[in-house]
Amino acid sequence: IHRQTMAWIFDEYSKFHGHSPAVVTGKPIDLGGSLGRDAATGRGVMYATEALLAEYGKSISGSTFVIQGFGNVGSWAAQLIHEKGGKVIALGDVSGTIRNKAGIDVPALMKHRNEGGQLKDFHGAEVMDASELLVHECDVLLPCALGGVLNRENAPDVKAKFIIEAANHPTDPEADEILTKKGVVVLPDIYANAGGVIVSYFEWVQNIQGFMWEEEKVNMELHKYMNSAFQ
Ligand SMILES: NC(=O)C1=CN([C@@H]2O[C@H](COP(=O)(O)OP(=O)(O)OC[C@H]3O[C@@H](n4cnc5c(N)ncnc54)[C@H](O)[C@@H]3O)[C@@H](O)[C@H]2O)C=CC1
Numbered sequence: 001i002h003r004q005t006m007a008w009i010f011d012e013y014s015k016f017h018g019h020s021p022a023v024v025t026g027k028p029i030d031l032g033g034s035l036g037r038d039a040a041t042g043r044g045v046m047y048a049t050e051a052l053l054a055e056y057g058k059s060i061s062g063s064t065f066v067i068q069g070f071g072n073v074g075s076w077a078a079q080l081i082h083e084k085g086g087k088v089i090a091l092g093d094v095s096g097t098i099r100n101k102a103g104i105d106v107p108a109l110m111k112h113r114n115e116g117g118q119l120k121d122f123h124g125a126e127v128m129d130a131s132e133l134l135v136h137e138c139d140v141l142l143p144c145a146l147g148g149v150l151n152r153e154n155a156p157d158v159k160a161k162f163i164i165e166a167a168n169h170p171t172d173p174e175a176d177e178i179l180t181k182k183g184v185v186v187l188p189d190i191y192a193n194a195g196g197v198i199v200s201y202f203e204w205v206q207n208i209q210g211f212m213w214e215e216e217k218v219n220m221e222l223h224k225y226m227n228s229a230f231q
């Protein structure tokens with residue numbers, strides 16, 4: 001979502017119908033947007049990953065992660081997984097693909113990116129070929145960029161044990177079949193990336209109540225919804 005665009009829609013609608021913040025979500029905070037919305041999809045991805053791994057007696061801490069995409073979803077997922085003790089061993093976006101067996105220092109990478117740096121120029125990792133990212137050795141693969149990236153060409157070579165569909169439809173139907181046969185567990189996008197739309201719902205709820213939640217409350221409610229949906 002693009003907050004400026006949502007503000008334009010809200011403004012145009014309100015011109016004809018009076019001040020109506022609840023008609024559109026993803027608004028800037030000072031126009032009635034929700035705290036926590038920026039991080040919400042990545043945070044939901046982290047909660048979904050936690051819930052799935054727990055089913056298999058595993059946890060984020062002690063697991064290795066490969067992440068495609070370092071935009072809104074990928075960068076928040078990477079930061080939150082890193083905070084939970086997960087090791088992000090390879091990561092890529094349009095500006096480069098990098099790996100570090102010992103785990104990438106995600107806060108340092110965020111700083112590098114926020115200062116305008118490209119992934120390929122980050123000092124805390126080595127550059128690798130982009131085509132190797134999705135088939136890199138790891139416990140958990142998080143495609144957080146585009147649809148259709150896992151297909152019959154690369155699915156047979158996937159080494160991850162778990163795939164969290166953080167992007168929309170990253171796994172095409174042929175890949176789905178191949179991965180299932182290989183015993184790879186794929187957590188579907190409709191659940192895994194629902195954090196954004198859930199917090200957009202919270203934004204609507206806050207708008208109609210005329211009451212703003214604290215960020216902690218937003219995150220706690222998001223956790224509750226993600227966990228109960230998983231069950
Ligand atoms: N932002 C949100 O709240 C939600 C996003 N999604 C989905 O998640 C995905 C990512 O969305 P955002 O993070 O918001 O987008 P974004 O535009 O912020 O980030 C996209 C990232 O993917 C990278 N990328 C693009 N092409 C690539 C390629 N060929 N190889 C490697 N990396 C590539 C970009 O460099 C960037 O880091 C999309 O599929 C979107 O539909 C789904 C639900 C909610």
Ligand SMILES: O=C(O)CCC(=O)C(=O)O
Nearest residue numbers: 001025026196197200201
């Ligand atoms: O904000 C929302 O309601 C959903 C966002 C979403 O699905 C997206 O950005 O792709």
